[in-house]
Amino acid sequence: MQAKVSVVICEGGSPGSEVERLLVKVRHAVLLDNLEKMKQVAAFGSFYLLTNYPGLAAEAQSLGVKIYLNELTEEQFHFGAELAALINLEQLENVFYMGGAGIPLVTVPELQEICTLLLGAREIIYANNVMSADVIAFKPGRLINEIVLPAMDNVLGMSLRDEAGVEQRLFRNTAGLLFDLDTPADLLILAGSPAAGPRTRRVLDAMNLDLSRLERAKKVLAGDYEEAILLGRVGAPVIAHINQNLKLRLRVFSEERGMKALGREEKGEVVSLMGFFLEEVGPQRFMRYLEKVAQCAFLDTRVLMSHLLGHRPTAEDRFFSDLGYWQEIKNPVIREFTKAAVEAAIPILCGAHSLILGGLWALVDEIGPTHHHYRP
Numbered sequence: 001m002q003a004k005v006s007v008v009i010c011e012g013g014s015p016g017s018e019v020e021r022l023l024v025k026v027r028h029a030v031l032l033d034n035l036e037k038m039k040q041v042a043a044f045g046s047f048y049l050l051t052n053y054p055g056l057a058a059e060a061q062s063l064g065v066k067i068y069l070n071e072l073t074e075e076q077f078h079f080g081a082e083l084a085a086l087i088n089l090e091q092l093e094n095v096f097y098m099g100g101a102g103i104p105l106v107t108v109p110e111l112q113e114i115c116t117l118l119l120g121a122r123e124i125i126y127a128n129n130v131m132s133a134d135v136i137a138f139k140p141g142r143l144i145n146e147i148v149l150p151a152m153d154n155v156l157g158m159s160l161r162d163e164a165g166v167e168q169r170l171f172r173n174t175a176g177l178l179f180d181l182d183t184p185a186d187l188l189i190l191a192g193s194p195a196a197g198p199r200t201r202r203v204l205d206a207m208n209l210d211l212s213r214l215e216r217a218k219k220v221l222a223g224d225y226e227e228a229i230l231l232g233r234v235g236a237p238v239i240a241h242i243n244q245n246l247k248l249r250l251r252v253f254s255e256e257r258g259m260k261a262l263g264r265e266e267k268g269e270v271v272s273l274m275g276f277f278l279e280e281v282g283p284q285r286f287m288r289y290l291e292k293v294a295q296c297a298f299l300d301t302r303v304l305m306s307h308l309l310g311h312r313p314t315a316e317d318r319f320f321s322d323l324g325y326w327q328e329i330k331n332p333v334i335r336e337f338t339k340a341a342v343e344a345a346i347p348i349l350c351g352a353h354s355l356i357l358g359g360l361w362a363l364v365d366e367i368g369p370t371h372h373h374y375r376p
Contacts, residue, residue, distance in 0.1 A: 028055075
């Protein structure tokens with residue numbers, strides 16, 4: 001019997017606000033769209049969904065997915081323990097793991113490529129990011145028993161690499177394998193993308209999101225040697241991708257890569273040079289300086305937030321900040337910063353790590369090498 005790849009998806013949570021529920025609605029549409037794509041790949045065998053959303057479970061089950069409905073509270077749930085239990089119970093050999101809304105722009109050929117890579121190796125770990133992976137393929141499945149089980153899925157790839165003694169390789173860098181729906185900033189990029197799946201497109205269209213700042217930023221990216229600021233956990237691959245495809249001058253300040261996977265955010269150890277600068281001049285002058293040196297900016301604000309506050313702010317405040325809804329933000333520091341960003345003379349997009357990796361990658365691909373033909 002020909003070997004097959006088993007797909008394991010984890011999608012859970014307890015959204016406590018309307019903006020969080022908004023994101024969850026899109027995440028579930030993305031997950032179901034991705035399952036439809038995976039069904040077109042013969043090398044995929046079984047599908048498993050670990051979730052605490054009964055409605056999502058019912059829809060996924062109708063697509064032939066085996067459901068592990070979890071009723072643990074957020075405090076009781078341990079990602080690594082639940083994943084290991086599933087892999088061991090089902091005796092999975094070739095495992096492809098992803099978070100619920102991972103890779104919403106992935107294509108069927110890219111999914112086929114993942115299967116080919118995994119099935120062609122004896123022991124291997126593949127991931128889409130060195131430190132904080134959203135999608136991971138590994139074999140044999142029993143490697144999960146050779147690591148300290150991680151509490152969150154972002155650490156799974158790094159744990160397998162460092163503790164299982166098996167080679168790790170990275171997937172090709174593509175928008176399909178890098179872009180992840182993690183925050184409302186990604187929601188905006190997905191809403192403006194022609195590559196969103198049919199279920200996802202229907203949900204997004206009904207939301208009537210304000211894409212004006214995004215469209216203004218796209219015009220800058222598509223221009224001739226205008227300048228853009230990238231700030232936060234910026235990696236070399238996305239810089240190279242921009243340089244190869246766009247006529248754009250970059251001002252990059254990269255810091256605190258791996259802050260989440262290495263536990264720095266959780267321990268309150270995040271420190272940012274740009275955060276110190278922001279403290280010195282205040283958000284209004286900070287934005288004025290950005291305006292003087294660039295025509296748009298992409299800010300991984302999680303680095304700045306963790307530096308300023310010493311802890312991770314609430315999901316509600318983070319998400320409202322991404323959407324620019326500063327009036328709704330409870331934390332005064334984040335509210336003032338977001339207000340200044342929204343009112344800036346240049347388009348400033350705020351988000352998390354996914355904004356300045358997969359999000360930017362997707363925007364570059366959308367505009368493309370023939371960017372001088374781009375029209376919003």
